[in-house]
Amino acid sequence: MKQLIKVLLGFNAISLIYLICLKPKQFLRACSSAFTASRSMTPKLNAIPEVSLGHILGDRRPTIRLIVRRYENGILPSEHTMALLSILVAEAPSEVLEIGTYMGHTTRQMAENLETGIIHTVDLPQSFSVERDPEQNFPKEDVDLIARRVVGREFNGHPCASRIKQHFADTASWDFHEAGQPTFFFIDGTHTYEYCKNDSEKCFELCGGRGVFLWHDCNETHPGAVRFISEWRRQGKDIKRIASTSIAYWKST
Numbered sequence: 001m002k003q004l005i006k007v008l009l010g011f012n013a014i015s016l017i018y019l020i021c022l023k024p025k026q027f028l029r030a031c032s033s034a035f036t037a038s039r040s041m042t043p044k045l046n047a048i049p050e051v052s053l054g055h056i057l058g059d060r061r062p063t064i065r066l067i068v069r070r071y072e073n074g075i076l077p078s079e080h081t082m083a084l085l086s087i088l089v090a091e092a093p094s095e096v097l098e099i100g101t102y103m104g105h106t107t108r109q110m111a112e113n114l115e116t117g118i119i120h121t122v123d124l125p126q127s128f129s130v131e132r133d134p135e136q137n138f139p140k141e142d143v144d145l146i147a148r149r150v151v152g153r154e155f156n157g158h159p160c161a162s163r164i165k166q167h168f169a170d171t172a173s174w175d176f177h178e179a180g181q182p183t184f185f186f187i188d189g190t191h192t193y194e195y196c197k198n199d200s201e202k203c204f205e206l207c208g209g210r211g212v213f214l215w216h217d218c219n220e221t222h223p224g225a226v227r228f229i230s231e232w233r234r235q236g237k238d239i240k241r242i243a244s245t246s247i248a249y250w251k252s253t
Helices: 002-010 013-020 024-039 041-046 053-057 078-091 105-113 143-148 159-163 193-206 223-234
Strands: 095-099 118-123 164-168 184-187 212-215 240-242 248-251
Touching: 041 223, 053 078, 078 105, 078 184, 078 212, 095 105, 095 193, 105 118, 105 159, 105 164, 159 164, 184 193, 193 212, 193 223, 223 248
Parallel strands: 095 118, 095 184, 118 164, 184 212
Antiparallel strands: 212 248, 240 248
């Protein structure tokens, strides 16, 4: 009975992958791990302090363009986008790296607000298949979103697309140097611990330890992201959650 409860309460996108691939042992292990993680998630999340957007901006008063649209599953809510764009415009980087293009809503808004900047954005190839995923050691979440995405739909054909560099790759094996020399990173790909760690460490290396980092979905439903961010905080990186959002923020100097 206890095992059944763990399976029911721990069922998530990662365990679904193993179920689809007919791997019962991995499926049960993933459900159990998710159940255990969820029970201890709230204290870990609360241990990451909050900071207001106003505190991050200080005396800077960025002017942003925000496209308000009906919410579509998988895109940033308007208040999250406002925080991201405000920090982006205030920092004014010449190059940006976004991990997780999806439909390209956020990509387009970053490009339109950073009028002279280059936006590098990376997503899995459109031909990606969970069943034939070569990176089995890097579990993926949001399988349903991966299946329905049309990468770059929102910016293709728009003037800002000339400053958007679309990369198709799995970041588990991608050469991040293809993204130029970005100093601003928006990490919003797969939110498992393995990917958050891999993507963040490679971004940190790419900028030589000097950059602005934002992670989306730092919340109770993404324990992998919270676990990784907590690890970086223990290493002395003063990462904080932006109030009223699920975005974590850190500026390294």
